[in-house]
Amino acid sequence: METLDKTDRRILEVLQQNARLNTKEIAHRIGLSVTPTYERLKKIEKMGVIKDYVTLLHADKIGKTLVAFCNVSLQLHSQLLLKKFEAAISQMEEVMECYHVAGTFDYLLKVVVDDMRSYQHFLTNKLAAIENIAQVHSSFVMTEIKHGTAFKLA
Template sequence: MPYRPDATDKRILKLLQANGRLSAKEIADKIGLTVTPTYERIRKIEQSGIIRSVVALLDREQLDLKTVVYCNVSLQVHALRVLQQFEKAVRKMEEVMECYHITGNFDYLLKVAVPDMNAYQKFLTQKLAALDHIAQVHSNFVMTDVKYTTAYEIA
């Protein structure tokens, strides 16, 4: 049976989503428990797999990744072997931040981060379009980040 976080666990999760560097003591102070039960709750949540990893979120613009592109990709063939080859290749592409197998008019949605239009053109022609069985790629360039979050709403 999957782990079901209670109200206290959900408060812990909200705090950790906002700041993954909080110590068990800091979390305990915020939720009104002592350190030991708070630590045990965090450990239980981690063991359940709800927390996949703790990472640092970087400012892409300061890393000269000013251009974000969402690519809709269609494949010519939908055989399992072709899908697996495409997914394996995409996982190796450093520019691809996210990749989803989707329904609708396209097969995949990719989020790509690159320094500029020239870098995207190079990525598109030398990496993505160079893969076997690519039928179409439609690119949508992000003009403004209106909302960006990594935190899920926890009811």
């Protein structure tokens, strides 16, 4: 497996700050010519290091004002029931992130909705409809202090 060198990491740092940059702009920022920058970028993409190119939105500017973290415990832990839960959660547009965790709870969900009424609808009509849920504990975000998307690569 190929590894990332210092220049590859610099390309990734620049892209994490602004994925809209074209190859010429990236090359200028890292001090390399366009062709080698393009070749390195294609190599990095082929390696699967870049997961996707996305646009990040301000949730509150599109009406998504309530963020909740839900700790979910399941009653039973068979492989089939875990997969069923994960498949159901993966289809829910309100769930932005889902992690299978170790500790007191089985899963941690990040849920983003318009308001408390929307959250109640999500909880009672979607989440509670999944079989095998033992309990759900919700924590609501009052203020977002830090929300990062870029990894430190140096």
